[in-house]
Amino acid sequence: YMTGEAMFYMPSKLLDREVVVVVLQYRLGTLGFLYSGTIDAPGNMGLMDQITALRWVQKYISNFGGDPGLVTLFGQSAGGASTSLLQISDLIRGENKNNDGEDLVHQFIPMSGSALEYWTIDNNIREDFITQVESTGCDTNGMEKDMVDCMKALTLDEVVIASLKVFMHDRMTGGLGFLGQCPVVQDALLDDPDAEDLELVIIEQPLKSLRAGHFLQVPTMAGAVRDEGLMVVGVIYDYILEKNGLENNTFFMQFEALPLLAKAFGIHDPTNAVANSFRLAYMPENEVIDNWDIMSGPLVDLSGVLFVKSGTWTLAHRMHMQNNSVPIFIYSFEFESDDSIFDWIFIDNPDMPIHSGVCHADDLLYLFNMPSYQNDRELEMARRMSTLYYNFARYGNPTPEEVADEPGQWQEFTKEWIPYSADGQEFMLLQDDFTMQKDFTTRWNYNKYEGIKNDSSSDKSIRARSDVNSRNAEQETTNGGGVSQQTFILGLFLTVVAVLFIVGMATVIIIRAGKKTRRIQDDDLDIMMISKH
Template identity: 30%
Template sequence: MLYALLCALCVCAVHAHQHKHQTEPAEVKPAAPLTHSVSGTFRGSWMETRRGRRFQAYRGIRYAEPPVGALRFQPPKLKLQYEGVVDASEEGPACPLPAPPTYYVAEDCLTVNVYTPILNSTKPLPVIFFIHPGGFYAMTGRSDLAGPHYLLDRDVVLVTINYRIGSLGFMSTGDAYAPGNNGMKDQVAALKWVQRNIAAFGGDPNLVTITGCSAGSISVILHMISPMAKGLFHRGIAMSASPVSKEVEAITHQRHLAVRQAQILNCPTENSSVIVDCLMTKPWKELGDSLPKFWEFGEGDPVGLWGPVVEPDFGQERYLPINPLVAIKEGKMHTVPLIVSQTTDEFFWKAFPVLQNETLLKTMNEEWERVAPISFILPKKNRGAAVQKLKEVYLKGKKLTNDKQSEKALGQLYGDSVVGFGVHRLANLMCRHSKHPVWYSEFAYIGNNSHYEDSHGKPQGAAHHDDLLYLFTLSYRFPVISLDSKHSHVVDEMTALWYNFARYGDPNPRGDTPELGKLSWPAMTAADRRYLHRGQQLEVRQNMFEDRYKIWDDLYPIQY
């Protein structure tokens, strides 16, 4: 079961034959494309979209100096100049994480992939910058997890990135030894690289849309608050996660995770100095592979481990100097037009490993007061009341059993607590306090594939990450959606919405995206909380799941 969970959250479903040097199927192609930017010359490769459009791919380009040796646990150093011709024809490594032995992983992983169509246009193209999901501890921006073959049928330049994850990217001890947020500073360095270089790849540095799912969604919102990211982007798409949720107090460190990492690798834990010094000597693979040892219940709870923190001032450049909730409510942010979304069934699949394992089921039932705060990521404040109220509302006060009723109840509780309520809170805050319009949407479409499929390979809902299936090719696990598939129209509609938004800061059609028909998707306001429901069709609805989220608003009240 542990292996299965890593498949869902990491890249462990990657086929064993994938190596560093895997490329597109061999065929006769013209000479490799070359691009000259102010920083250097890059040799790329050719790829083809699902509609047969050829485009240029530049992969594995270092955007920062390798974060190895003395630079481990340090902020990134932006790469300004390259010697000779940079070979950007093959995929770079994933940042350290649990993966099969054949998968390309390395600590020297701060790379960017750039995909650009072949156009004779003199007009620069909008740039879509994608920040991968994975809980700040898994997944990558490599093309097997964020493939360009759908979006590059549109006239956009796509950029995907790797950033440091887990302890290597987010260790925060609450003092100057590890202030935190290096993974977020990596993302900022990549955005600066784009500003400096993207014009050479046909992209418009003044038209950058930052997009992200899950951990990437949290990142998108925090970039609107961080002084380090100001001016580096112009629109945002935040899918399935929020930095504002149940916890209203600012988190300034995650020292407990630094101590746990030290314990796992047999390091002393008396103070930050000895923790950092010892971890500096450990092989990156041991750090990356240690993820499963952080879980406290079953194989995957809590879902939330490392993350960005509000950095105390130790004289360093601070990525996040203010509580995100305060920043949003007081307008201390550089907002841009924003799309916020979630899927209908977010983390519903988390119910199955619990209900189908007698030991876990017994433990959750008998030790609900201990386990619920771990599994549903509940703040310390008001915890006793919350644990009881959630059992009463979601489980009707009953014990869990391995049946359909418990599956639905526990699945919904996981989904609402891990993702849904936070996204609801984010949309309602941003539509009140942003200087720009905010569009809200629900992804409810169920196709042939899903990130949760039953034992017969059949999707059971619109799960966490499932919207990505229609925006990117995820060849590590899923087939390409062919043009003759009955689900092909969803790819066309999803990419059309992103294309319009990247160009205009408004997802609605302007005439050259006929697949959207006469869609009229209104921006959300406090008084008129309409949203786009992406089910079998595109339709506008009102007040997404607000009856369910009222319990959470009552347990964790704020003034919106």
């Protein structure tokens, strides 16, 4: 929810199909999510930007060949969380007075983020609001309105710099960096007479909404990448261990690393009972857990569960238990290549002793035209991914029977994608081969299910995986021009993706069919409408 912009999500790979793609812009950081508990700073402004864009689509997308009755919303990371939060919001439903009787979205794809992650909702509202105000130099002793008025008098640069300082300080002290700069539950405004005309995006805790069946019950596709925790562990190493000379501190690694991780994800653990349970579940047996090389692999797995995977599984399970007739498709993206977002983000620390693996956001490389050279193997993965995403947007099913016999369709590379069920907990494993598997929780602990080995010939901890085709597949080499282009764009990306762990990744709308390409300037939005000719 802090950085990012639509220009980095060029949807050319998706536009080989009969769809219109709209990449949304929304306000970030303090400007998008400051919440005072009053109408002066009502919170969730960034989510309201997304809802405004969806309403715009309903009104105008038919002018560009799109079908307003078949809209799929998908996002990744904070975009995935936003997608999931909107699915439980009353503001996208047809019965809302501003929606002309039509639901704004008909299918959802939250990727590597959901409404149930710890970082999705700020539950420390008052303290985090005061922290934001203090960071700008405004007086915190007055009323909320006075504090917000003081902040409004500042320049844009002053507000943004202050919010980034809060973010950086929180990370360096073991936090995730959100502190008043993410979505909130706006229940405090429900009984405020001054907020009577204010649209409230989130009025109760997301888990409560799911338990009550209070969400748009439509086809949903959700999942995570293999090594979601790489981003978390990279940040821990870069911000805390290396800067404080702790990477080889035996005492710290044995007694402080896991409690620090638990605290970062909001787990109150004064006796270290949870941290010790983590150690028993994730650390290699018969190993002395006293250095970074041994611990990094298990930390990646554990961090991935805390960061994304547990929330994603719970989201799917709760939705299914409320209505098992609506399909929920789950995936684990485990396609490893030489190109990874991890290497871009930590480009200033190339000797970090962490194998890049399949990092948070690596799946976006195969859906959008991001700055990377792709060999034949990677281009084939992009074709497969775009096929599944198009099918889901068109049919509400990534492997629909209607097109099974058509050339270039899903039957050429996979079998039918079976929706999640409580008994089988089915999910699609996306590697070089696409295969149906059971029990998504088997992707939570690779030490337990597939093993971890330490490569003595390298300082890096190498994690053994079943995806041997991915790791050992022959890689094509780029020409000089390709390398130069990639190096240039890595530098360009650094300011945008350097904090990708909490980045406000893209939220994207796919609308079936399209005939035009043009840019529209609306009063509230600047949207690129791109469609199939």
